[in-house]
Amino acid sequence: MNGPVVGVVGAGAVGQVLAAGLVSVALPGRLVVVSRRxxxxxxxxxxxxxxxxxxxxRTRVEAGDVADLRRCDAVVVALRTDFTNSAVQDIRRxxxxxxxxxxGALARGLRGYEGSVLVVTNPVDLMARRFAEVSGCARVYGIGSNLDSARYRLLLAQYAGVSPDRVRGHVIGEHGDRAVPxxxxxxVDGLPVxxxxxxxxxxxxxxxxxxRAGIGRTRCGPAGAVVSTLRKALGLVDGVEELSVPYGDVWLGIPIAFTGGVPAPCCPPLTRYERLSLDSAASSLRDAYTYLPALTERIPA
Structure with missing residues (x-):
């Protein structure tokens, strides 16, 4: 079967839509679905x-386990445990x-994995960092700021009365309350907004x-952001994605340019206000990471 092998961890709402999206565009030659259920x-x-x-x-779909993920070219982490989110601020956290x-337990099971890992699980900036630090994987990307950026360009295009492909712009920082447009x-058409x-x-x-008010949880948008990022991370196309990656001693979203699958940061020049806003997001994420619970030794049943 020609084409890359992609693993999806999580068979819940986001995992289902994501897997369906990958099959519909036939991006992987083989799709491996892994879940505790x-x-x-x-x-x-x-x-x-x-x-x-x-x-x-042409995509062949099969069930697998964590060991099977090591034979994948890329792994998408969309797992979510059962919990009731009662937060009214910083909802994604x-x-x-x-x-x-x-x-963290999944990351332990993938220590030394050499492919690309795309983390969708929220809070994505914290979870991508946790996965990278525990697994030691070198190519970990958090999905979130590219979805924020897509929404930003779409809304701006609607207000300007143009197609979204005529808009250039990024949203960086936290995928959450401290996103920085x-x-x-x-x-728009090369002219300042x-x-x-x-x-x-x-x-x-x-x-x-x-x-959230209408369908309970975002799922289609994140799936589209994953498909777009996979194409670039696997070297199928070149382009830019805003992804959560290391930024100093924290992880947050910045633009990453992929050329032949090789990533390179390409953050635009920032005003003083934008830089201060980004630093504020970094400070908040730094503090939030210290409150993450200790790791478990295995994936809970």
């Missing part, structure tokens, strides 16, 4: 096999205590709540 995994694999045949996708131990370097930026930023902040 065996019955759910078997059911998802069967459903995806039906989809692959109906859509004439609400799952830190619940998700950190199980993600790079207004000073944003352009004037007016309406406040409405765009407000729309960016309100969009996740709009989605």
């Amino acid at each position: 065996t019955e759910q995994t078997r059911a998802l694999v069967a459903d995806l096999e039906d989809m692959a045949l109906s859509a004439r996708s 609400g799952g830190a205590t619940a998700n950190a131990p199980v993600l 790079c207004l000073s370097s944003t352009t 004037e007016g309406r930026t406040r409405a765009v930023v407000e729309g960016l902040q309100e969009r996740p709540a709009l989605i």
Whole structure:
């Protein structure tokens, strides 16, 4: 079977949509689904096999375990433990205590893995750092700021009455309350943005709540961000993605340019206000990381 081998860890809402997206575009030659819930995994694999045949996708889908992930070219971590998120601020950080131990246990099982790891599990800036530090993997990327950036460009395009491909701009920092829109370097048709930026930023902040209120959890947007990043991380196309990677002694979102699968930071020039906002996000994430729970020795049943 030609094409890269991709593993998806997690068969919940995000994992299901993500796996379906990968099969629909036939990005992997083989897709390995891993989850702690065996019955759910078997059911998802069967459903995806039906989809692959109906859509004439060349992707072969199979269930696997953590050991099988080592033979993958890339692994996407979309696991989520059961918890009730009662946070009213820093909502994406609400799952830190619940998700950190199980993600750390997975990272232990993938120590020394040489492929690319894309972490979707929230709070993604903290979880990507935890995974990288425990696993020792060199190519770990947190998915979040590229979704924020896509939303930002979409909203700005709608306000400007143009197609999104005519907008250039980034959202960096935390995938959460401390996201930093790079207004000073944003352009439409190559020209600086004037007016309406406040409405765009407000729309960016309100969009996740709009989605949660209607369908309970964002799932399609993150799946699209993963597909876009996989293409670049696997060297299938070149381009830029805003990803959570090391930034000093913390992890947060900055633009990364991929050329032939090789990543390089490419952060735009920042104004003093944007730099201070980014430093504030870094400080908050630094403090939040110290409150993560200790690692467990195995993935809980």
